[in-house]
Amino acid sequence: MRKSLTLFALALALSLAGCDQAAKPAFHGSDISGANFGQRLALTDHNGRAVTLESFRGKLVVLFFGYTHCPDVCPTTLSDMAEAFKLMPDGASDKVQVLFVSVDPERDTPEILKAYVPYFHPSFLGLLGSPEQVAEVTKEFRIVYRKHVEPGATDYLVDHSAGSYVLDGHGRPRLYLPFGHTPQDIADDLLILLKAA
Numbered sequence: 001m002r003k004s005l006t007l008f009a010l011a012l013a014l015s016l017a018g019c020d021q022a023a024k025p026a027f028h029g030s031d032i033s034g035a036n037f038g039q040r041l042a043l044t045d046h047n048g049r050a051v052t053l054e055s056f057r058g059k060l061v062v063l064f065f066g067y068t069h070c071p072d073v074c075p076t077t078l079s080d081m082a083e084a085f086k087l088m089p090d091g092a093s094d095k096v097q098v099l100f101v102s103v104d105p106e107r108d109t110p111e112i113l114k115a116y117v118p119y120f121h122p123s124f125l126g127l128l129g130s131p132e133q134v135a136e137v138t139k140e141f142r143i144v145y146r147k148h149v150e151p152g153a154t155d156y157l158v159d160h161s162a163g164s165y166v167l168d169g170h171g172r173p174r175l176y177l178p179f180g181h182t183p184q185d186i187a188d189d190l191l192i193l194l195k196a197a
Contacts, residue, residue: 025192028185029166029177038063038141038165038173043101043133046113046126053171060096060193061167062177065143065160067104068116073162073179074100078120081164083183085121088191095197096190098124103138103145103160105131141165166190169197 025031041053041063053061062081066074078100085093100117102108105128113126129137138145145160162179166189175189 025196027175027189027192028181029175029189032165032173032176035173038167039171040140041127041137043127043129043137044110046110046117046128048110051125051127053167056097056099057171058095058169060169060190060197061171062096062098062164062190063101063141063167064099064164065101065103065138065141065145067102067158067160068108068112069104069155070158070160073160075120077162077164077179078117078124080181080183080186081124082121084186084190087183087187092191092194093123095194099127100124101127101134101137103134103143104158105129105134166193168193 039053041051043051045051049055064074064077064081066077068074078098081098085096098121100113102113108126108128110126110128113128117124117126128134137143143161145158147156148159149156164177165173166175166177168174174193177186177189
């Protein structure tokens, strides 16, 4: 009898463990739920409005750091995000806000961001701030960036972290999407989070 109860308890524990694993969503990106960073953001959008994470309460926020003179990573990421929106059911992308934070405050004016960011999708917003504000936000989100001048060049590049963060409707970091995720993978992950909201 004791052996039967032990076997039953073991079977139940394994069953519950299996249910718990089955309940966890299978993201393509890295699940960072419970992260103790990425809680604050205070910048200005390309329309001149002051924004914080509270400004987007109730929406998923996809946060990407880059600059408009970026030759490859930034336009690719924004294009992939726009393509992911097309792969989502009607109305789903209305619940997602893509934010492009400039790490090049020297060149990225509101006018330049307003022409560049919505080119990829009309709902995307460019965010900017003073060098001090940008440094504060990048530190909060653990983003690395650095001006890079090639020998003999008259212009410069900005080396920067290439991944995107996804925050839930309460402003909590939930996912990290490394550069190179396909639009389908991005769309799938966003839909999982929208269903969980």
